Amino acid sequence: MEQLIQKAILVGVNLNQQSDFEYSMEELGNLAEACDVEVVGVVTQNLPKVTSSHYIGTGKIQDVIALMEAHEANLVIFNDELSPSQIRNLEADLDCKVIDRTILILDIFAQRAKTKEAQLQVEVAQLQYMLPRLIGLRSSLGRQGGGVGTKNKGVGETKLELDRRRIEEKITILNRELEQLVAHRQTQRKQRKKNDVPVVSLVGYTNAGKSTIMNALVEKYNPTAAKQVFEKDMLFATLETSIRNIPLPDNKSFLLTDTVGFVSKLPHHLVKAFRSTLEEVAEADLLIHVVDHSNPNVEQHIEITNNTLKDIGVQDIETIYAYNKSDLIDCELPSVQEDRVNLAAKPRIGIDELVGVIRKHIFNDYVTCEMLIPYDKGSLVSYFNEHANVLDTTYENEGTKLTMECKAIDAERYQEYVIQEA
Numbered sequence: 001m002e003q004l005i006q007k008a009i010l011v012g013v014n015l016n017q018q019s020d021f022e023y024s025m026e027e028l029g030n031l032a033e034a035c036d037v038e039v040v041g042v043v044t045q046n047l048p049k050v051t052s053s054h055y056i057g058t059g060k061i062q063d064v065i066a067l068m069e070a071h072e073a074n075l076v077i078f079n080d081e082l083s084p085s086q087i088r089n090l091e092a093d094l095d096c097k098v099i100d101r102t103i104l105i106l107d108i109f110a111q112r113a114k115t116k117e118a119q120l121q122v123e124v125a126q127l128q129y130m131l132p133r134l135i136g137l138r139s140s141l142g143r144q145g146g147g148v149g150t151k152n153k154g155v156g157e158t159k160l161e162l163d164r165r166r167i168e169e170k171i172t173i174l175n176r177e178l179e180q181l182v183a184h185r186q187t188q189r190k191q192r193k194k195n196d197v198p199v200v201s202l203v204g205y206t207n208a209g210k211s212t213i214m215n216a217l218v219e220k221y222n223p224t225a226a227k228q229v230f231e232k233d234m235l236f237a238t239l240e241t242s243i244r245n246i247p248l249p250d251n252k253s254f255l256l257t258d259t260v261g262f263v264s265k266l267p268h269h270l271v272k273a274f275r276s277t278l279e280e281v282a283e284a285d286l287l288i289h290v291v292d293h294s295n296p297n298v299e300q301h302i303e304i305t306n307n308t309l310k311d312i313g314v315q316d317i318e319t320i321y322a323y324n325k326s327d328l329i330d331c332e333l334p335s336v337q338e339d340r341v342n343l344a345a346k347p348r349i350g351i352d353e354l355v356g357v358i359r360k361h362i363f364n365d366y367v368t369c370e371m372l373i374p375y376d377k378g379s380l381v382s383y384f385n386e387h388a389n390v391l392d393t394t395y396e397n398e399g400t401k402l403t404m405e406c407k408a409i410d411a412e413r414y415q416e417y418v419i420q421e422a
C-alpha cells in the first residue's frame with residue numbers, strides 16, 4: 001500500500017509563560033519526525049487558560065488554516081492532550097486530522113514494540129486512552145484512525161468499532177496475559193536477588209546512548225554473551241528491558257539492564273502500562289543516568305528523567321552520571337569527577353573509567369585484608385574463593401594465608417583469622 005506523506009503543523013499553547021515551552025515544542029517536532037511526519041509549520045499562543053471548545057483561540061485557528069493551505073499540510077498536532085470534544089471541534093473547523101502529543105507517543109511506541117510484553121503494554125495504554133474518547137471518536141471515525149501512521153499496528157479503525165464494553169473486556173484479557181509474563185520476570189528477578197549479584201540500570205532521556213553503552217560494556221567484558229542490544233539514532237529505539245552479565249577480570253560481576261528512554265509528558269497510561277518493565281529500574285542497586293553531553297538541552301533532559309523516575313516511584317537509589325557523546329563537543333575526554341564520567345560510548349572512549357566508578361559504588365562494602373586460616377578450616381578457604389576476590393594464596397606453617405578483597409561483614413565475622421586489614 002502506498003504510504004501517504006504526512007505534512008504537519010504543530011500547535012502549542014504556552015500557559016502562563018512556562019520556561020520550558022520552547023523546548024517542549026522542539027521535542028514535539030522530534031517526536032513527529034520519529035513518526036515519519038514532516039513538520040511544515042508551527043503555531044503557538046500565549047494564554048493564561050486554554051479554551052474549552054478548541055484549546056486555542058478562534059484567531060489562531062485562522063493562522064493554522066492559512067499555514068495549512070500554504071504548505072499543503074494534512075495533519076495538525078497539538079502539544080498537549082486534547083479532550084474528545086476539542087478534537088471533534090478542531091477537526092470540523094480545520095477539515096483535517098487532529099492528534100495530540102499523547103497519541104503521537106503511543107504511536108511511536110506501537111511501531112517500536114518488538115516483544116510480546118511491550119506490544120501488550122502499548123495496546124493496553126492505547127485502549128485506556130481511547131476508552132473515554134469513544135463517543136467523540138465515533139462521530140469522526142473515518143479520520144481518527146488512532147494515530148498518524150498507516151504503520152500503526154495498535155488501535156485501528158476496526159478496534160474503534162468495538163463498543164466500550166468490549167474494549168474493557170479486551171483490556172482485562174490483555175492485562176491477564178501481561179500478568180503471566182510479568183510473573184515470569186518477577187521469578188527471574190527473585191532468582192537474581194538470591195544470587196546476590198548487584199544490578200546496575202541504565203536510565204536516561206531517549207537517544208542518549210544507553211544501548212550503545214551497554215553494547216560497549218558487553219563487547220569488552222563479555223564478548224561471548226548473547227547478541228548486542230538494538231542501538232539506533234531514533235527516539236525510543238529500546239522499549240524492552242535487556243539484561244546482560246558483566247563479568248570483571250577480578251571475578252566480580254554485575255548485571256546491567258537497559259530499558260525504555262524517557263521524554264517529557266510521557267503519557268500517564270503509558271507509564272502505568274510500562275510499570276512492570278520499569279520495576280527493573282526500581283530494584284537496581286545503582287543507576288547510571290546517561291545524558292547526551294552534546295545536546296544543548298541536557299539540563300532539561302536530566303530534569304525530565306529525574307521527574308519520570310520520581311513518577312514511577314524510583315527514589316533514593318545511588319546514581320552516577322554518564323555524560324555520553326562527549327566526542328561531539330570540546331571537553332576533556334575521558335574524565336572522571338566524583339560521580340560523573342565524560343565518555344563517548346560509540347568510539348569506545350571512557351568505558352574503563354565508567355566501570356571504575358561503577359565498581360566504587362557497588363563493591364564499596366568490600367575491604368582488603370589478609371587472613372590466616374587454619375588447615376582444619378578448609379571449607380572457609382573454599383568460601384572465600386567463591387565469595388571474595390582472592391588476590392594471593394600462600395601456604396604457611398599455621399594455615400592458608402589469603403590476601404583478598406572480601407565483604408566487610410565477612411572480615412568482621414572471621415576477625416579471629418585476620419592478620420592485616422587495609
Ligand SMILES: Nc1nc2c(ncn2[C@@H]2O[C@H](COP(=O)(O)OP(=O)(O)OP(=O)(O)O)[C@@H](O)[C@H]2O)c(=O)[nH]1
Pocket residue numbers: 204205206207208209210211212213230231232233234235236237238239259260261262324325326327328343344345346347
Ligand atoms: N557521536 C556519538 N554518537 C553516539 C554515542 N553514543 C551513542 N551514539 C549514537 O546515538 C544514537 C542513539 O544511541 P542509543 O544507544 O540507541 O540510545 P538509547 O539511549 O538507547 O536510545 P532509546 O532506545 O531511544 O532510549 C545512535 O545513533 C548511536 O550510535 C557517542 O558516544 N558519540
